[in-house]
Amino acid sequence: MIATGRVTWFRLEKKFGFVTLDSGEDAFLHIAVLKTAGYVTLPAGTTVQVRVARDGSKLRIAELVSVDTSTADGGEPQPVMRKRGREPTAEG
Incomplete structure (x- = not known):
């Protein structure tokens, strides 16, 4: 299912965050999906x-389709965008 929502919070040190979907439900967002x-x-x-x-009973983000910052x-x-050819860091 494809949905639209807004990032509630994402913490790099925790490697996860949450997105509040337009439906009002919260969905778990793992750093692997962002990468x-x-x-x-x-x-x-x-x-x-x-x-x-x-x-x-929970929702998770399986794929990031589009981003509007x-x-x-x-x-x-x-x-922070990932640089190609090396592991990403907080500085990019």
């Missing part, structure tokens, strides 16, 4: 289109 899409982290408030999977909350750090 696959070319990101290391995303600021809170970022609008995302995602493929969601049900994991028991223009909606990110003020004061949040910029998204």
Whole structure:
């Protein structure tokens, strides 16, 4: 299922965060999904289109389809893109 939502929070040190979907449900977002899409982290408030999977009674993000950082909350750090050819870091 493809859904739209906003990043509630994502912490690089924890390697996960959550997205509040337009339906009002929260979905777990793991860093592996971000890395696959070319990101290391995303600021809170970022609008995302995602493929969601049900994991028991909980939702998790299976794929990041599109990212719109223009909606990110003020004061949040910029998204960090993964550099090709080496492991990503907090600095990119």
